Amino acid sequence: MKGNSTKERILYAALDLFAQKGYDGVGVDLIAEKAGLKGPSLYRHYKGKEDIFNSMIEMVASHYREGFGLHPKAEELPDSMDALIADAMQRLAFTMHDDIVKKTRRIFAMEQFRSARIAELTTRYHLENLQQLYTGMFAALMDKGILKKDDPEYVALEFVSPVSLLIHMYDRQPEREKEVIEKIQKHFEHFANVYACDTRGRG
Amino acid sequence: MKGNSTKERILYAALDLFAQKGYDGVGVDLIAEKAGLKGPSLYRHYKGKEDIFNSMIEMVASHYREGFGLHPKAEELPDSMDALIADAMQRLAFTMHDDIVKKTRRIFAMEQFRSARIAELTTRYHLENLQQLYTGMFAALMDKGILKKDDPEYVALEFVSPVSLLIHMYDRQPEREKEVIEKIQKHFEHFANVYACDTRGRG
DNA sequence: CATTATAGCTAACGGTCGTTCGCATTGTCA
DNA sequence: TGACAATGCGAACGACCGTTAGCTATAATG
Numbered sequence: 001m002k003g004n005s006t007k008e009r010i011l012y013a014a015l016d017l018f019a020q021k022g023y024d025g026v027g028v029d030l031i032a033e034k035a036g037l038k039g040p041s042l043y044r045h046y047k048g049k050e051d052i053f054n055s056m057i058e059m060v061a062s063h064y065r066e067g068f069g070l071h072p073k074a075e076e077l078p079d080s081m082d083a084l085i086a087d088a089m090q091r092l093a094f095t096m097h098d099d100i101v102k103k104t105r106r107i108f109a110m111e112q113f114r115s116a117r118i119a120e121l122t123t124r125y126h127l128e129n130l131q132q133l134y135t136g137m138f139a140a141l142m143d144k145g146i147l148k149k150d151d152p153e154y155v156a157l158e159f160v161s162p163v164s165l166l167i168h169m170y171d172r173q174p175e176r177e178k179e180v181i182e183k184i185q186k187h188f189e190h191f192a193n194v195y196a197c198d199t200r201g202r203g
Numbered sequence: 204m205k206g207n208s209t210k211e212r213i214l215y216a217a218l219d220l221f222a223q224k225g226y227d228g229v230g231v232d233l234i235a236e237k238a239g240l241k242g243p244s245l246y247r248h249y250k251g252k253e254d255i256f257n258s259m260i261e262m263v264a265s266h267y268r269e270g271f272g273l274h275p276k277a278e279e280l281p282d283s284m285d286a287l288i289a290d291a292m293q294r295l296a297f298t299m300h301d302d303i304v305k306k307t308r309r310i311f312a313m314e315q316f317r318s319a320r321i322a323e324l325t326t327r328y329h330l331e332n333l334q335q336l337y338t339g340m341f342a343a344l345m346d347k348g349i350l351k352k353d354d355p356e357y358v359a360l361e362f363v364s365p366v367s368l369l370i371h372m373y374d375r376q377p378e379r380e381k382e383v384i385e386k387i388q389k390h391f392e393h394f395a396n397v398y399a400c401d402t403r404g405r406g
Numbered sequence: 407c408a409t410t411a412t413a414g415c416t417a418a419c420g421g422t423c424g425t426t427c428g429c430a431t432t433g434t435c436a
Numbered sequence: 437t438g439a440c441a442a443t444g445c446g447a448a449c450g451a452c453c454g455t456t457a458g459c460t461a462t463a464a465t466g
Contacts, residue, residue: 006413006414022225022227022313022316024225024227024228025227027452027453027454028453028454028455029452029453029454037413037414037415038414038415038416039454039455040414040415040416040417040455040456040457041413041414041415043454043455043456044412044413044414045413048454048455049453049454049455106316109312109313109315109316110225110312110313110314110315110316111313112312112313112375113225113309113312113313113375116376119375119376120376122375123372123375123376126368126371127368127369127372150393150397151393154389154390154393155393157365157386157390158361158364158365158390158393158394161361161364161365161367161368162360162361162364164364164368165329165330165364165367165368166330168329169326169330172315172316172322172325172326173319173322173323173326183360186357187357187360187361190353190354190357190358190361191361194353194397209443230422230423230424231423231424231425232422232423232424240443240444240445241444241445241446242424242425243425243426243427243444243445243446243447244443244444244445246424246425246426247442247443247444248443251424251425252423252424252425
């Protein structure tokens, strides 16, 4: 269990349990036990269950913000279609297997209707941030003559959406992981065939 | 409230309430009240809360199966890109505004991890059925020379994924409905530019 | 050293949960 | 009409919920 201070341990315990059974499915005593104390002691650190939940959300949100800060710099742009796909596959592997990211996704899926704040974060997390990242990247690749000239925002949407959707599928049916990865791989290849500059003839 | 028999009324009440607050957020007394009786009377019709939930899921699943049975027959195939998009926009309007469909989506989103059965239905509902529908349609359109020849399965995936993702966004942020519809419309146009046969020059 | 804040605990509160029991009412059918 | 199943109800059960109060031990502070 990550987290050094008790406050942090509580948040990581909450993250893990809420990801398993949802907000209403977890009692405060269980969170406390996982964090190494008794239920009432939680109230020395947080105002209540809702406060624990919100604090945990803000923690993973900032964790995510940091991890996502690694937008590729100009000189790190992929310089070919193959490099683009390799880069995307690496991001995929991280997203699919990082523990915190996985739990965060599950919570967002289950609790997306709990508040406007969470709804907003969910949309950002599942769609907008990814689309924005690739919009910038594709605009640059179009300039460099690697991608065909097109509206980079919508090319990014086409690129990102199947991945996001298939990751959701993996989240709820992890036994189909292989199938998901294969389909994403094939989707990338199909994307390359359609949008790359130097590809002659398709189909 | 739809449903004539008490059994049915209970399921529709459960559908509505579970869609609002999730399984754990709704008590049996509330379901009963909405169905016009008292909590303990539910047990004359179902074995318990879980049974109500599962029965409700099977009801909407079969409701969905029927509604989805309207796969276009060969002679109803769209005969142009414009017709294809018009058809898709009509399906979209239905999906976005039909009450039962909306509630079903919310429940699947919140309860997708509750059982393998629901996980499976969620994937079918959000991805596989749509992809399958358009895979068939696109294969035919490729034969007729309306769409460029390509792997219809992946063309369908590219077509369907942004729509599904943007509908999820609409579900949790209905105040952004206009934006969602615009983006889907633009996505369709972009798709047409990329994949239609008779389109010269893009960008 | 005396004081005070911090952080843990047990006990207990009022409330809600899903469920069961026993009884009353109604409708069906011989 | 009498028997019986079907369907409703109120009362109540044990379990669990989030939270508060009050006590204790330790750590920090003057």
